[in-house]
Amino acid sequence: MILHNPRLLTAAAWLGGGQLALSLIPPADADQVPYQGLVALQEGSLADNLEGYMLNSEQLPSRLFLVSTPTSVTGLLLQRLPDDDLASEINLDHADEAWHSIVTLANTVSDEELLNLPAETLLRRLFAEYPCRLYPPRSLSYRCTCSRSKSDRTLRVLDANEIEALLAELGEITVDCEFCGTRYRYDAIDIGTLLNSDPPAPTPDVLH
């Protein structure tokens, strides 16, 4: 198995002069607004950059351990809660001391342990002297909120003459999603359909 530790590579080397975008998109039924943070990539690994982001933007000291194989990525995130919560949670008077002990223990984690141990076993092994509470796991999936209809809406913002001029110049029009890289292509037939159809009615707001 090839182990690949992202901490050994600089994020800038991976991503060139890119930016790091963090998007928090709450579930559709949640009463929260989406949030997005954009930060320039600094020296260091992806984990270093995320730690820096959380410290500077969220004011939360954090440590992040990432390891990947060609087919999976595993991570361990430590985040320091506000001192009052932390001190009461683990029954220590000195939150600084507690934080440093936990970071020191977490630093002993190996790539193999991160990749192969179930979360509960890993937590008990690393933090045996502290009470641990494991929340129910939530499954992850890869998806983007872009869609063909959102792409249609982007094009509809343009004037019809502008769209036709673009089409004449380029032969087809493409709309790229900057998050997931999906490219939506419009040839002359697609553009004709778009320009000759009424925009879909906006989804009515639901009042509770």
Ligand SMILES: [Zn+2]
């Ligand atoms: Zn997308």
